[in-house]
Structure formats: structure tokens, C-alpha cells
Amino acid sequence: MLAFAMADLDEDPVPDDDSEQAESRHVDKADDDGPREPIDLTIELTDGDGHVARLPLSHVAPLEPRIETPFLKSTALHHEALSEPIFQTFRFPLADFRAANPEFKPERAVKLRLLFDRTKSGVVVFDKAAFGLQTAIVEQAKPRGESGR
Numbered sequence: 001m002l003a004f005a006m007a008d009l010d011e012d013p014v015p016d017d018d019s020e021q022a023e024s025r026h027v028d029k030a031d032d033d034g035p036r037e038p039i040d041l042t043i044e045l046t047d048g049d050g051h052v053a054r055l056p057l058s059h060v061a062p063l064e065p066r067i068e069t070p071f072l073k074s075t076a077l078h079h080e081a082l083s084e085p086i087f088q089t090f091r092f093p094l095a096d097f098r099a100a101n102p103e104f105k106p107e108r109a110v111k112l113r114l115l116f117d118r119t120k121s122g123v124v125v126f127d128k129a130a131f132g133l134q135t136a137i138v139e140q141a142k143p144r145g146e147s148g149r
Contacts, residue, residue, distance in 0.1 A: 002092040002112070004129040006057075007085035008039055010066035011123040038062035039122045042115040045097050045104065053097035053104035056118060060090050063124060085125055094131075 040058045057063060068083040094106030112129060116122075 002043070002045070002094060002097075002109075002129070002131055003089065005087040005089050005127045006063055007087045007125045007127075008063050008066045009085060009123040009125060010036070010068075010083070013121050013123050036065040037119070038064050039124060040118040041124075042117050043092065044111075044113040044115055045094075045106070045109050046111040046113075047105045048108040048110050049103075049105065051101060051103040051105065053101040054115070055092060055096060055100055057090065058118075059096065060092055061088070063088060087125070087127060 038058075040056055040062045042054050042056055043059075044052060044054045046052050066083050067086065094109070097109075098104055098106055109131060114126065
């Protein structure tokens, strides 16, 4: 099992100091007519022999857009909606990577890469990647003092 957490920051990937370039680039946001599209990317694992297996994030689920909500009832005090990153947990069975490339040996995985090749643009936060048995990853994610039984 490969498990990790990821959140969409809903930010422009162009740095603030390059304002001219930022104005000319289109961020993958919808107009006022609807929500932004979820982010998709490719998860790439490499084993010790150099065999590579790739799966789209959407193999499990796409990364849902950041949720924005009004903080105060009156917009006179705060003009923009507020939000904070909400992490989604993704769990990929390693057997799925082996199915994508039969030469890939999941037990010898040595490298994880994120390939931003499936969505036009976006900014994400990646946190807490883990390899192991599904039960070990779930136990690790539980708060202290909480038992699985």
C-alpha cells in the first residue's frame, strides 16, 4: 500500500515577483459560472532495478478543489471567501502499480515522483507518504490512545 495526503491550495503557480508573466498565464479555474475542475496528476514509482510504474491520481480519486465559504454574513467586513487546505488521503494498492507494469517489483520500490501532466495548472501540498501494509498505515494515522479493536 502507498498512502499519502494531498491538498489543493487553489493558488496561481506563477510566483508573485513575476507579475507580468502571472497576468499572461491562465490558471485552471472556472469562471463565475461554476467550480474549478479537480486536479489530476500521475503517481510514478521506481523499483531498485529501475522499472517504472505509473498510475493517475484519479485511479483512486482526483484531488478535489479547495472549498471556500463566507466567514461573516456581511461582505462589508470581509470581501473574499475564506478557506484553508483540507487534506485528502489517497491509498494505492501496490498491486495496481504491478498491474500497470508487470516488471515493476513493489517490494523494491525506492522512488516516488509526482508528475504534473494531467491538469493544466495548480498548486498542491503533499504530506505524509508511507509504504507498507494497509493495516500498518491505518494504525499510524490513528490518534494516540485509539485502538483498532
